[in-house]
Structures are given as structure tokens and as C-alpha cells.
Amino acid sequence: MNQSAKEKIRIKLESFDPELLKIACDEIIEKIKVTEAKIIGPIPLPVKKKIYCVLRSPHVNKDSREHFEIRKYSRLLDIYPIKSGTTKTFLSINLPSGVKTTLK
Secondary structure (H helix, E strand, C coil), X not given: CCHHHHCCEEEEEXXXXXXXXXXXXXXXXXHHHCCCXXXXXXXXXXXXXXXXXXXXXXXXXXXXXEEEEEEEEEEEEEEECCCCHHHHHHHXXXXXXXXXXXXX
């Protein structure tokens, strides 16, 4: 493995709204391309679903239930910086609220 393969920035983006996630990925790619760094992604990760079952009435009619679902969308970006300015550029990006970023 060469030296440049070890020096990468891995970004995991998570959101409940896939449109916000697409906007955030496009914004990161647009800003990082200015620095001439190599970008791999966005790689879509599997959607995580949580399903909650709630009784409709508090005491009777146990057969009457509602199901609610929360979906969490996530993408993965790998950035191979060529210059030290790439990390400074990444830190100055304003992402939409509702998008969680994790650096790995």
C-alpha cells in the first residue's frame, strides 16, 4: 500500500431526508473539486429502517395497531487530498441542517 492510500479522509453522511443528503454530497464534491483532490463516491449505504408498533387505544382493541417507520439514509465519501488546503476547504463547507457528518 502506498503512502497516498493511507492518507484519506472518509466522510459518512446520514440524514432522514434523501434530498438533503444529495444536496450535501453535491456541495462537498463541488467544493473539493476546486482543490484538485481525488473523490470517490458518494457510495450509497443500505437504508436503515426502524418500525414502531403502537396500540391505537389504551385499554381495549389490542388487534387495532398502527405501524410507524423511520428511514435513515447514508452515503460514504472518500477524499484523497493532494494539498493541505483540502482539509481547510472541507472544514469551511456549510451543510444543510438535518445532515449528520462523521469523519473516519
